[in-house]
Amino acid sequence: MSLIKSISGIRGTIGGRAGEGLNPLDIVKFTSAYATLIRKTSTVKSNKIVVGRDARISGEMVKNVVCGTLMGMGFDVVNIGLASTPTTELAVTMEGADGGIIITASHNPRHWNALKLLNAQGEFLNAAEGNEVLRIAEAEDFDFADVDHVGHYREDNSFNQKHIDLVLGLKLVDVEAIRNAHFRVAFDSINSVGGIILPELLRQLGVETVTPLYAEPTGDFQHNPEPLEKNLSDIMSLMAKGEHDVAFVVDPDVDRLAFIQEDGKMYGEEYTLVTVADYILRHTPGNTVSNLSSTRALRDVTRRYGKDYNAAAVGEVNVVTKMKETGAVIGGEGNGGVIYPEAHYGRDALVGIALFLSLLAHEKKTVSELRKTYPEYCIAKNRIDLEPTTDVDAILRKVKELYGQEKDVEVNDIDGVKLDFPDKWVHLRKSNTEPIIRVYSEAATMEAADEIGKAIMDVVLSMA
Helix, strand or coil: CCEEEECCEEEEEECCCCCCCECHHHHHHHHHHHHHHHHHHCCCCCCEEEEEECCCCCHHHHHHHHHHHHHHCCCEEEEEEECCHHHHHHHHHHHCCCEEEEECCCCCCCCEEEEEEECCCCCECCHHHHHHHHHHHHHCCCCCCCHHHCCCEEECCCHHHHHHHHHHCCCCCCHHHHHHHCCEEEEECCCCCHHHHHHHHHHHHCCCEEEEECCCCCCCCCCCCCCCHHHCHHHHHHHHCCCCCEEEEECCCCCCEEEECCCCCECCCHHHHHHHHHHHHHHCCCEEEEECCCCCHHHHHHHHCCCCEEEECCCHHHHHHHHHHHCEEEEEECCCEEECCCCCCCECHHHHHHHHHHHHHHHCCCHHHHHCCCCCCEEEEEEEECCCCCCHHHHHHHHHHHHCCCCCCEEECCCCEEEEECCEEEEEEECCCCCEEEEEEEECCHHHHHHHHHHHHHHHHHHC
């Protein structure tokens, strides 16, 4: 059993003893702590909290506990049912609510679930707010409402369509061009909420042919739900038949997006954001942001338009903060997360799909031809396993000091240590839950990326 408490929420495997897995007692404690924070900090004062969930098998149970607890804390609950993460984020602001809870473990397997916590802007809590939730939960520093102040409950299933309406209304979403392109689209929604909203989005975008794969929202995932090549053999085989123009793959809560080309090959998850950003920058000059572990291709594309690229610490809340600081017109994460402020400050696969199809309709290229127009980079992912007693922070400081003396290396320590060489980079990040250092490296080829990553790993191991 696993239970992980962090500033971004609580997640764990279903079952087990209190404190060892995600179970009703821990859900009540954490939800009560969140409600206490919102009561103290929200400026909206609507007394409403939005709750949405993905299609996980445990979702109904978790939802019932969360909604009952919020009512016990005196909040009125708006349950929007089976809904994506971006749909729930939008519902918070559309409802004028004080906050929201998304019940989803994102790309984790079927036996996991989690609570993601939103503020009144429909954005994730910042580090200070997240730490306060953890403190309140640990101290059990919360008071439940008396009988005259128990919250009310209602269900509202209209937000999927409201989300689609918002996407269709974006200036750069060209529904007419998409309709005239007569696209044939497949998608894999891994038996979760994407199977509910994506067919409707594609139909209303004017897509002529839509072929679903694993679209039934049963929560019984037919493969590992993380949208990586090793997990996507079925949709890739479908595409290799040559009967579709593009396939879209989403994770269970529909905030990550990957493309499969018309030839059945991966487009590259890192290039979801790069491609959408290229389309935005053609029409809306401005800066861009991604996290430190994302491809350098976004920087290159941004500079083509004479604008600035900035890197943020890993984590959606950090990317959003940097986007607001720099006035970025597009941003996100290399894991297929597109954040387009014209829609909202959250990763949104629906926005990514609509903008990508608009670009593809105008370009009149195949997806594989479009991919070749972007700089080619490859990212290798490794890890260093250390002893529990190892001082990881001390090792990272030594790496920073060592490479800070090199003239051709730019060192960034806002999130671990990133070493930027002229033609490649390596990013070292410690895990908050286990004694490991994650090592991400990028270069023009996978061999070169793996080589520089392992070379830095050897340096780290010599210091351990």
